[in-house]
Amino acid sequence: QVQLVQSGAEVKKPGASVKVSCKASRYTFTINYMHWVRQAPGQGLEWMGLINPNTGNTKYAQKFQGRVTMTTDTSTSTFYMDLSSLRYEDTAVYYCARGADASDIWGLGTVVSVSP
C-alpha cells in the first residue's frame, strides 16, 4: 500500500541542524504536495510548510521562515525537511503528510530531541 517511510530519531544540541527524510512508495512521487507538520510533547499539531515535488516550489509558515528548507530527490522519491539553529523548543515529533488541501497519508513521525 501507499506509504511514507521516515528516518529515525535524532538527538541534537542547541544551534545544530537536523535533516529529516520521508521516502514515498507505491505512488507517483510528483502527483501530490508534501506537508511537514510537527507536534511538541503533549501539544497540538503545528503546520511547518509544504513542497510541490513537480516544481520544487515551497511555502513555509512564517514562524519557520529562514530556518527551514524543504527539498526533494526525485531519483529516490524522497522528501527532506532541514531545520537549522535548533532550540530546546524544537523538540517534537516531525511528520510528513501527503496531499494538497488535506493529507490522506502520513508518515509515522521522526522524534527530534534537542538537548545539551
Place this chain on the structure above:
Amino acid sequence: QSALTQPASVSGSPGQSITISCTGTSSDVGGYNYVSWYQQEPGKAPKLMISEVSIRPSGVSHRFSGSKSGNTASLTISGLQAEDEADYYCCSYTSSNTYVFGTGTKVTVL
C-alpha cells in the same frame, strides 16, 4: 497565523452525538472550503476524517460528518463509540497560501 480555536474537551455517552467546533476568521475557515479534520490516537500519526469541509474519505465511518457556517467549521460524531475516544484537530487553508491547525479537542466517551 494564530491557531484555530477548538474546545479543549468534549464528552458524551455511547450512542450520543457530539459536535466539535473550529473557529477561525474570514482569512481562513470563513474564506475557503478547505477545512479538514484529523483524528489522532495516543502515540499515533493523525488520520484524515473529513476533507473540504464535508467530504468523507473512503473507509471513514458514516458516523463522522463535517459542516461549516461563517467562520466556524464543525465535526459531528453520531452514535458515539468507545473507539472514537481520541484527539481531533481541524485544519484550514489561509489567505497567506499557508495552512493552520486548530488547538485540538480531546473526545472522551463516558
